Amino acid sequence: MSFLQGLVIFGAAFAAGMINSVAGGGTLLTFPALVWIGRDPIMANATSTMALLPGTIASVVGFRRDLRGMRRWMFLLGVPSLAGGLIGAGLLLRTSSHTFARIVPFLILGATFLLAGRDLITRVLRVKADRTRSRRWWAGATVFQFFVAIYGGYFGAESES
Numbered sequence: 001m002s003f004l005q006g007l008v009i010f011g012a013a014f015a016a017g018m019i020n021s022v023a024g025g026g027t028l029l030t031f032p033a034l035v036w037i038g039r040d041p042i043m044a045n046a047t048s049t050m051a052l053l054p055g056t057i058a059s060v061v062g063f064r065r066d067l068r069g070m071r072r073w074m075f076l077l078g079v080p081s082l083a084g085g086l087i088g089a090g091l092l093l094r095t096s097s098h099t100f101a102r103i104v105p106f107l108i109l110g111a112t113f114l115l116a117g118r119d120l121i122t123r124v125l126r127v128k129a130d131r132t133r134s135r136r137w138w139a140g141a142t143v144f145q146f147f148v149a150i151y152g153g154y155f156g157a158e159s160e161s
Contacts, residue, residue: 005037013051020055025115027052027156028108041101042092049156076138080146088153095154107155114148 001009012033016026027048034044060067067074092100 001037009033009037017055020052028111040097041104042097045156077145080142081149084146084149085153088150092154110151
């Protein structure tokens with residue numbers, strides 16, 4: 001690795017850490033940087049996701065007081081999150097690097113839409129939750145979370161947000 005490549009990787013990692021501390025999505029910087037220095041796209045995806053894991057854990061610890069009133073949410077959405085994440089990771093392991101590299105632009109577009117629409121999605125869910133928390137609403141929220149988790153398990157760009 002050249003000095004320039006090391007500098008780019010360091011800069012991407014530093015910026016990604018700052019971005020994740022505020023909004024999430026830092027993998028959108030680290031993943032392309034790792035591919036740019038010649039890493040296999042699947043390895044770059046896994047490396048980028050795992051490198052940002054300590055920050056994610058620190059965020060959970062830092063916001064633990066805010067999470068106290070959300071035990072029901074964590075339980076109900078934790079199960080589809082775990083299942084979806086495992087399915088996504090399993091799909092990634094069965095994807096060739098060539099195929100993965102070809103669909104990455106679409107995965108990044110998906111991450112961009114999820115990050116851009118996160119506030120809107122949260123507001124819609126909150127408004128509907130305030131009106132009624134019917135079984136249909138919970139089922140919809142669970143299914144949505146399941147598919148987001150599959151995506152996150154496959155392409156870690158949205159998994160830290």
